[in-house]
Amino acid sequence: MKMNKISYDTGFWAGFEAGNPFKAVEAFFDFAVLDYYKQNLSEAVIYSYKRKVHKKENPSDVFVLYTAFSFFIKVCYCLQKKSKKWKITASLGSEKVYHFSSLIKEEYNNPFIVFQKAFDEKTLEEFELFLFQILEHSLSPDIGDPESDITTPYIHLIKMLDAAEIIRERGVEKIRKKDKIDFVTE
Secondary structure: OOOOOOOOOOHHHOOOOOOOHHHHHHHHHHHHHHHHHHHHHHHHHHOOOOOOOOOOOOHHHHHHHHHHHHHHHHHHHHHHHHOOOEEEEEOOOOOOOOHHHOOOOOHHOOHHHHHHHHHHHHOHHHHHHHHHHHHHHHHHOOOOOOOOOOOHHHHHHHHHHHHHHHHHHHOEEEOOOOOOOOOOOO
């Protein structure tokens, strides 16, 4: 039986192809920093309930953001499946903890839990629908009300951003071989 493989096609927004989900995370955060993603996601959600158009001066930014987040969600979906094979390198205490305020201690210590919880509650398709709806409504001059729950996927996506940044900062180790994987792209 042939398995469907999720593409890590980061070329559109990052400028290169990532070969695995860990390098895709690196590409995602090389494209923009954590605060940029959090702020823009929050603004898109807020604007989805306003008559004003988000990024009116350059709405193409919203399209690029949509594309980056769409790939990020797919990467997170793959990361939740990797949790049995990989573990996070122990914290050195040098992370900027205030950035990760959305995570509880257990999630901070094992960020893979964040992805598992998110995809236990919402499907990949539901996260993609969430992105589509908030960006569609944030670009519309009419007051919109997304047809489905946007609060739950929004909270999960913020937590996934924090978890992915922790994985990026700390690195991962393969459980069986204890070979440290580092995020340097070749």
